[in-house]
Amino acid sequence: MIQGTGSDVGKSLVVAGLARAFVNRGLKVAPFKPQNMSNNAAVTEDGGEIGRAQALQARASRLAPSVDMNPVLLKPQGANGAQVIVRGAIAGQAKARDYQDWKSRLKPAVMESFARLKAQSDLVIVEGAGSAAEINLRANDIANMGFAREANAPVVLVGDIDRGGVIAQLVGCQAVLDAEDAAMIEGFIVNKFRGDASLFDSGMRFIAERTGWRALGLVPYFDAASRLPAEDAFGLRAQRDTQKEGAVIAVPLLPHIANFDDLDPLKAESGVDLRLVQRGEALPADARLVILPGSKATIGDLAALRANGWHIDLLAHVRRGGRAFGICGGYQMLGRLIRDPHGMEGDVAEAEGLGLLDIETTLTGKKTLARVAGRALCVDASFHGYEMHVGETFGRDCARPMLRFADGRADGAVSRDGRIMGAYVHGIFSDDALRTAFLRSINAEASALRFDQSIDEALDALAAHCERHIDLNALLEIAR
Structure with missing residues (x-):
């Protein structure tokens, strides 16, 4: 031992x-x-x-x-x-x-x-x-x-x-x-x-x-x-990498960030400057993409996002033509409303979302856990990953799903102009084909990185x- x-x-x-x-x-x-x-x-x-x-x-x-x-x-x-x-x-x-x-x-x-x-x-x-x-x-x-x-x-x-x-x-x-x-x-x-x-x-x-x-x-x-997945978010918060040449992708570090190894493949890309934005810092104005990561306390992290002023930065980013992508809890935050009728996360029964996607989420007691694969409709590439979430999301933008599973089910939502999207699936950037297609869609250079092999x-x-x-x-x- x-x-x-x-x-x-x-x-x-x-x-x-x-x-x-x-x-x-x-x-x-x-x-x-x-x-x-x-x-x-x-x-x-x-x-x-x-x-x-x-x-x-x-x-x-x-x-x-x-x-x-x-x-x-x-x-x-x-x-x-x-x-x-x-x-x-x-x-x-x-x-x-x-x-x-x-x-x-x-x-x-x-x-x-x-x-x-x-x-x-x-x-x-x-x-x-x-x-x-x-x-x-x-x-x-x-x-x-x-x-x-x-x-x-x-x-x-x-x-x-x-x-x-x-x-x-x-x-x-x-x-x-x-x-x-x-x-x-x-x-x-x-x-x-x-x-x-x-x-x-x-x-x-x-x-x-x-x-x-x-x-x-x-x-x-x-x-x-x-190069290996970290488990402890304390190390993540202490991370202060030297900025690289390449497309800037910004990620606000929320207090209850979860499954943050979703970001590792992007960090490993030579053509990506992944900025982990600490409390008290602004989202960089030159960001090509803002990612809202997974969260173990979505409503609490949404409040923290607003308390840091990141919602203002994000809305300004979108007005300038920037793109945003939400993973799991981050996907829920991009919608209009999050309901927690059973008190899964605490005493707040309902919270207004960022309103960048026309969706609403209700947190439920049922947890979805599954490995999945299929096609990313947003970039026309195959993907594999895993689901790990509580909550059901619905709304008009769900009619434009981001992902289609191999069994025919759809996941996620894409805004009418295609610049805002989110999905429940974690780990998709580990898929070399998906990551390459996604980076090209934001005019970022994709390398020949074979992420799983590098692990x-x-x-x-x-x-x-x-x-x-x-x-x-x-x-x-x-x-x-």
Whole structure:
């Protein structure tokens, strides 16, 4: 089990890299995360949802993603706390304090999923959540030491030297953990190192001597990590890329942005300057296209969009002849009205939309989860992606759908002048044919990028990185 001294120390990438490295050695490997909290999710082949990181780790393991790989997923949802997903399906809503009472009831589902993966695999690599030292949440824990103890899974602790204080991170974890929990930790990895590794030799020795844990690796920063889907929106908000030459596509970073890996293929295009617009900044006046991304709290994010003044920028952009595209929650925002009669997102029962599409949306309790493929009518190109939404949308502009599924169903809407469009389907820009046609439709240059291939190349590079800098033989010995 790979646990961390905190969030964003690189646990997810370490697990993905180890999974691909051990698969390359001929082992059958499965990733597992007992409990995850993320609004970046993926749809499994059987119509469930799991954290995006576990879908990437499944890919690293050369497996189809399964709901057993992430049996409990928490999706923060505005004023209502978090949506609780158990084995891929909605189990209810829970506030942070109330969720503590859920954990003991969820443990059987977690252990059953783990047992299934363990029976099918040579090696299961488990990812913890947040920090191993969250002793205030230790009662009934299913995410870190509570799971490790229940499953008798030896733990390797990862610390992040890039943020500073890694010696205190690792030694401090041992200091605050219960002695029996601390005894589960067999070794440690220091991640995201930059510079001359020999300068930290004494640091590695000190940690090993002070804790009694094996030093398993000092891992340099992996630059190609930016090519892999991120799970944590904190990293997204901290992102400040140098502007590139090319068509400007602007994306306002909404507080409850979801499935933001929709944007990764556009970011990877050499002819696109993808601008992630932070709170307090204006949408760039030279934007060729504005994308409203997916949201886990559409009404709340619509209010935030207005509070930032982005609605004014967007309307001005459209008046100048600019284009706008909404994905899922962003699609709903482009319409005239959003209704929430069942309080799915909170106390606001109805909100006026941006009025750029002649559509209305009603949020419902039913969640649509499916992988889909078909043809994008707006650019006459094939596509594949996935649906993950609550809500039903109707209106005059739906008579001009953006997408036609292979089974004949339509999705999305296009304005009369063709400059405003939206759809519920995520992941369409990963499709090289669709992305190329879409960029050409906004007079942007499309490269020869093969996006899916680039993900596998990055995973292979990550595996080689782990082989060089982590003692994989020692990890196998610990696992046995």
